[in-house]
Amino acid sequence: MSAVNTADAADARRAAGAGRGLSNGQFAWLLMLPGLALFAAIIVYPLVSALATGFFEQSLVRPGRTFVGLANFADLLGGDFWPVLRNTLVFTVGATVAPFVIGYALALALNSGIRASGFLRGIFLFPWVIPGVVVSFLWLWIFNANYGVLNAVLLKLGLIEASVSWLGEPTMAMIAVIVTKTWASFPWMMVMLLAGLQTMPKELHEAASVDGAGAIRRFRSVTVPHMKGIAGIVFLLEFIWNFQHFDTIYVLTGGGPAGATKTFAVAVYDTAFKGFDLGHATALGGLWMLLLLVLVAVYLRRETKENA
């Protein structure tokens, strides 16, 4: 709040050519102008325009469009929407819970005073740093039905009897994309949760220890309450990101087999850029955004509460 004082001081110096005649508010808006222009052009206008397009029949490759009211939405809700919603939810829940658990376990391990934890933290970030498309290539190769290393290892260990076509079978394909995304995002979870753990006052654990609480009890009664804020935000953010994730699924399965991994992002992309059907694509996008809005509202509420 004391920034206002600075501003007052600056106002007082205006005679010395300090303020160029702009009020503080005007100066602030001037600073924000480039950013706001980008937001308007790249996010706000396209968003509004997309929402409007949902009510038209429009093609990507032909000019002109016809108003069809709610017909696009009716079409979607009559069929295609539901499997896509289901796939998105399965993927999102799986690809959020798994890295959360792994990242939390790793953060706890690295925070428990073992040696070289700083070095290990750096090493563990590797999968997260690697570009998303490379992650997909790599796992595509690992899951390869004919030459893939996963089949080779599992065969050697006697866990499977014949090579499995990981990406060729609906359930397996979904598990495969979840595993891949989990691999790519657990490091981020680890970093954030570790940062949270490191702000935890040691005295709390000491006191609980003196009171005779064991490790599990201390985790439940000391660590979990302390980590509630950060864990909630991290989980929610990852959930929102996964809800609109594209790269891994598109490269690994392209939404297949038989639409088994077709999530909102893949379905919207395919409808628009392969089917050229902008009306249905944006209508599906509108429904998708409606669901996202709920998540974002929850996130904003938490975030602004934290940063108030």
Next chain:
Amino acid sequence: MSVTLPRSASMSRGATGRRYRRPDRTRSRVAAWTAVTVIGLFGMLPVYWLVATAFTPDDRAFSFPPSLIPTEITFDHFTRLAENEHLFRYLVNSVIVSVVTAALSVVVSAYMAYAFSKFRYRGRRSLMHLVLASQMFPQAVLLITLYAVFSATGLLGGYTALVLSFTTFTLPLCVWMLKGIFDTVPDSLMEAASIDGASRWRTLHTVVLPLAGPGMVAAGLFAFVRAWNDFIFALTLTDPERQTLPPGLVHTYLGEFQTAWPDLMAASLVVSLPVVAAFMFLQRYLVGGLTAGAVKG
């Protein structure tokens, strides 16, 4: 005048001995190392496989079961990579797009973050919410109408469409990171500059921005990585000769009868290198910046 910023203080702290753990220290050590080992295998084996395949001769990579420990290594895949002029083109495109995006993001987000941090005016809170929320809008939806917008303005297919899009998408996080840093710059510093007769521009450029140096590097790095890694926009908005590496690699290697896996792994390794190197070099700042906004001590 020297001012030290409490940047990433929480992250650089190493884990030291914990006295309170004494009673069950051994057991918790065992549990910790078990977790680290198991997750380490999951995390690192794929990386190992990426590197191993890139150096494996074709005839061995395509035998089953593959040899897990390479008996013979080759640099052929990297030589072939260097000779491929398309890939070189994609690489150049990636560098151009990412560097310009990083520079533009830092400038735009620094001004915006400064306005958010040091001034109070009508609409500020709503704008901050909008900026924060905008990273949540699904990009696949935006892409559809952006395609039309860029097509209508003649920007479709070139670098500009990508740079403008990536810059905008990096703003929420960059602004958030830099706002956190500007918040820690004491107002008295600006007052002092103002009393010395410096204009607001001058104060911003010569006093405040230099203090935010590490944070701006982190923001720029984040923007660079975002642009370098993007797939869906580069896939859709660019002409073949303006395409960056991620869609370029898909077009080059996938979708044939038999994918040249060792070549693709070698290419993947090369694509990852700048990001991994930049990251290792600036890890401290990036992790500090990432967690700065999220963790309140």
